[in-house]
Amino acid sequence: MANMMKKKGLGKGLGALIGGTAAALSDGAAAPSAMLAETLPDGSQLLFLNPSEIEPNPKQPRRVFSEEALAELAASIKRDGVQEPVIVRKMGARYELVSGERRVRACIMADLEKIPAICRDVSDGDMLKLGLIENIQREDLNPIELAVAYHDLVSQFSWTQEELAAEIGKNRVTVANTLRLLNLPEVVQEQVAGGELTAGHAKALLAIETPDAQIAAARKIIKQGLSVRQAEQLAAQSKPKEKKSVAKDPNVAEMEDALRRSLGTKVFIKTQKNGRGKIEIEYYSLDEFDRLLRHLRMNQ
Numbered sequence: 001m002a003n004m005m006k007k008k009g010l011g012k013g014l015g016a017l018i019g020g021t022a023a024a025l026s027d028g029a030a031a032p033s034a035m036l037a038e039t040l041p042d043g044s045q046l047l048f049l050n051p052s053e054i055e056p057n058p059k060q061p062r063r064v065f066s067e068e069a070l071a072e073l074a075a076s077i078k079r080d081g082v083q084e085p086v087i088v089r090k091m092g093a094r095y096e097l098v099s100g101e102r103r104v105r106a107c108i109m110a111d112l113e114k115i116p117a118i119c120r121d122v123s124d125g126d127m128l129k130l131g132l133i134e135n136i137q138r139e140d141l142n143p144i145e146l147a148v149a150y151h152d153l154v155s156q157f158s159w160t161q162e163e164l165a166a167e168i169g170k171n172r173v174t175v176a177n178t179l180r181l182l183n184l185p186e187v188v189q190e191q192v193a194g195g196e197l198t199a200g201h202a203k204a205l206l207a208i209e210t211p212d213a214q215i216a217a218a219r220k221i222i223k224q225g226l227s228v229r230q231a232e233q234l235a236a237q238s239k240p241k242e243k244k245s246v247a248k249d250p251n252v253a254e255m256e257d258a259l260r261r262s263l264g265t266k267v268f269i270k271t272q273k274n275g276r277g278k279i280e281i282e283y284y285s286l287d288e289f290d291r292l293l294r295h296l297r298m299n300q
Helices: 012-018 020-026 067-080 101-109 124-138 143-157 161-168 172-183 186-193 199-205 211-224 228-238 250-263 286-298
Strands: 034-039 045-049 086-091 094-099 115-119 267-271 277-281
Touching: 067 101, 094 101, 094 124, 101 115, 143 161, 143 172, 143 186, 143 286, 161 172, 172 186, 172 199, 186 199, 186 211, 199 211, 199 228, 211 228, 250 267, 250 277, 250 286
Parallel strands: 086 115
Antiparallel strands: 034 045, 045 115, 086 094, 267 277
């Protein structure tokens, strides 16, 4: 405990919140397993918890944790203390992490027995949302983790891509491009998640038509160390020559665009001269199919 509180302790901001409690702990005072430091203005509680006893967030969007980065954070925490409390919620007699998993893991590596934690009432529905937004703000997720988290949010809350973009403060096109990464073969997704391919490389691979061709191109990019620009050129070379297409009626194109924005997926309207036609709605997984069905039923 002395390691966590020495020198800078918990940081100026947290010290101001808990007043004399930090000073008492820094003098070596014993702390119970879940010591209450103070009730904050918003009704949440500031506690000191054993990081090893905090249960992980089951909806944590982050899948990969760099051991090197965690070791650096652990060293920083040993030197300067924990600068920002983690957020937990009470589940019976235990505490479940809402956000701050990197800090918890690093504190365990640093052998700390007590860390500051803000305990709030958080619903199951908000667990994923809060964990995702924290990681987005810190830019801690790799592109595939981000895509999976976006997909989980869209499925859980039946949001369109526009609604998701508004919730997380991102551009809709950025959200759409990130979600498209889940259309890549699993082996390529693993290469992106592992850092062998960047998001730019992955976006270039999406322009290649077949999964086998995407996998082969990904191998070539990694083996030859191709830049994103070179990957785009490779993808362009793999495209079959396009047939001359007839210009689409601007009214039909406008309706397609409106449906795409509403449904959050690709929509195609194919018209015939006799006034008949069909509407094609694409989906990329059973979860996506269920989401579209719910959306259509809600609008009946």
